[in-house]
Amino acid sequence: MSSELIGFLGILVLFVLLVLRIPVAIAMFVVGFGGVAILNSWSAAESLLASESFTLASRQELVVVPLFILMGNVAAATGMSRRLYDAAYAIIGQLKGGLASATIVGCGGFAALSGSSVAAALTMGKVSLAEMDRFGYDSKLATGSVAAGGTLGILIPPSTGFVIYAILAQESIGRLFVAGVLPGLLLLSLFVATVTIMCMIKPSLAPAGPSTSTSEKGRALLGAFPIIAVILLTIGGIYGGIFSPVEAAAVGAGLIIVAALIERTLTPRLFWEACKDSVVTTATVMLILIAAHLINPFLALSQVPTAVGEFLTNIQVPALGVLALILLSYLVLGCFLEGFAMLVLTMPIYYPVILQLGIDPILFGVLVVLVLEMGLISPPVGINVFIVKSVAPKVPLGDIFIGVLPFWFAMFVCLALLVAFPQIALILPNTMFD
Template sequence: MSAASIGVFGIAILFVLLALRIPVAFAMFAVGFFGIVALDSAKSAMSLLASESFTLASSPELVVIPVFILMGNVASVTGMSRKLYDAAYAIIGQVRGGLASATVIGCGGFAALSGSSVASALTMGRVALGEMDRFGYDARLSTGVVAAGGTLGILIPPSTGFVIYAILTEQSIGRLFLAGVLPGLLLLALFVLMVTLICAVRPALGPAGPRTSLGQKLSAIGGALPIIGIILLTIGGIYGGFFSPVEAAAVGAGIVILIGFVTGALSLRQFWEASRDAIVTSATVMLILIAAHLINPFLALSHIPTTVGHAIDALGLGVTGTLVLILAIYLVLGCFLEGFAMLVLTLPIFFPIVTALGVDPIWFGVLVVLTLEMGLISPPVGINVFIVKSVAPKVPLGDIFIGVLPFWVMMVVCVAILIAFPQIALFLPNTMFN
């Protein structure tokens, strides 16, 4: 059997394992390890397993993952995330669709703390769905806006997706974080615009909430100021060159924990549970990364990346056409695969192609992560949709998928804008380093 045949067979086995719900890391471990054994030797496979595990486990850049996750967990259990929602609700809740728009803004704010789309959807679902139901919001709109708004967690920094991309492609985490800021705000604005359009056409779907006085508005904004200040400090610190991403994570987490203990909103038990969840999530990410460093050599030995690269190059699509084709492949894969698995499997194939075409790797990273976001609300997997379903069990799953469709369209619009105007993503990282 040729190397290419073994490679194709290994990828097929990987998809079968994933379809059988074998954890992503374990499936990639098995395929990568035994694939290297078949194409090289057992000694090489064992050597790679030992060396890559140690190298990744001792990588200081990965500290950013557990620390930012811890910050988001503490912000959630102390109610800081609700204060973001309350502030947005006090300002715009009295207009049609205001509660839904406030939910999007709250998702964006919480995304800047947690870096997790699932955590954003779960937290804001618990906070906002009950309020929207109380004021008579259509279930499709309310659940759809929470599921879609939660996707901001993987684009607005800190983003676990950007960290994974940076490790796999050897890019700067700081530059990627900054590159995600303006596209994240653009997507947030497009979501709010869609809510406004929906409620303008069909006002009954998103009735106006009660008016709030100036005093109530100021009180709600005051309650959210600490968490807004932390967001500005961490992202602004990276942009200003005062902090590395790891240092920004440590500063942000430290302040959030300090505020929680000083105000009495954080108990030792809550802190322990938040820390344990951060460790478990980080361990999962680490296993996936270690498995990636086994499957990547297997793919290289099988020559599949080179073969695919030659095939795409032979199509003669040009830079934009090739980029659109790759993103379309990501879009299709997102309907069936988990985001981290897609990054690990596809970047060894696609990244050399786009860099050979002269595509900026930071810009490409933003486009890829944004496309991965779309997979979070695409059927049949759509993990954010299932998260919202767990919070709103009475809403049919089909209704939630219908509810996210307008926001999925806005994500396509956002991708198109970023392809047409790459400086939206590159402005902040380029000004920081120039």
């Protein structure tokens, strides 16, 4: 049996394990370890497991993961994340569909704290769904806006997706964070525009909310000021070369904790719970990364990336056509696989191809992370849809999937704009101080 055939069989086994709901890291450990043992030797697989685990766990840049996660968990536990929603609610809540738009803006703000799509959908779902139900919002629009708004967590920095991409592709975490800012704001704007257009076409979907006075708007913005200040300081510090991503994460987490202590909203129990949740999430991310560094040597030994790369570069299709095929494969895989699993599985295959085609790897990272977002609301997996279902158990799952459909098309428009105008993603990283 040829090494390429063994490689493709290994990928098939990995797909089967993931379909059977085996945890991503465990499935990749099994296939990676077994593949290296078959193509090389059992001792080589054992040695690789030991060395890669230690090497990856000792990488300093990965400190950003627990620190940014802790920052988001503290903000959620102390009620700071709700203030983002309250501020957006005070400013645009009186418009038709304003509560849904405020939810999306709140998700975007919380994404800039936590970097987690699931956390953003869960937190904002708890805050906003009851409010939209109270004002008679259509359940499809309400749940769809929460599920779609939550996807901003993987694109607006800090993003765990960008960290994993940077580690796999050996790219700069800071440049990827900065590259996600304008695409994230563009997608947020498209989501808000989607809500507005839907309410113009069918006004019964969302009545206007209560109006607020200028003083109420000011108080709401003042309440959200600490969070807004931390977001601007961390991302602006990375862009200006003041902080490295690790330093920015430490500053952001420290400032959020200090602000919570000053406001006396952070109790020892809440802090313990935030730390515990951060450790669990970080351990999950680290296991996935270690497993990725085990399966990558197996794919290299099998020559699968080389075979696929030669096929894609030799077909008579221009670079943009190959990029479109790659993104289409992500869209299809996103209907069945979890996002990080797709990233880890495909990067060794696709990354060399995009380099050969002259596609900017930072731009490719933004495009891939955006497509992973689309998978978060695509049936049948749609993790964010199931998260919203857990918060709104009375809404049928089918209605939530119908509700996210307009936002899915908005994401497709954003993807097309980034491919057509790559400077949207590249202008900030190309002008930042390293």
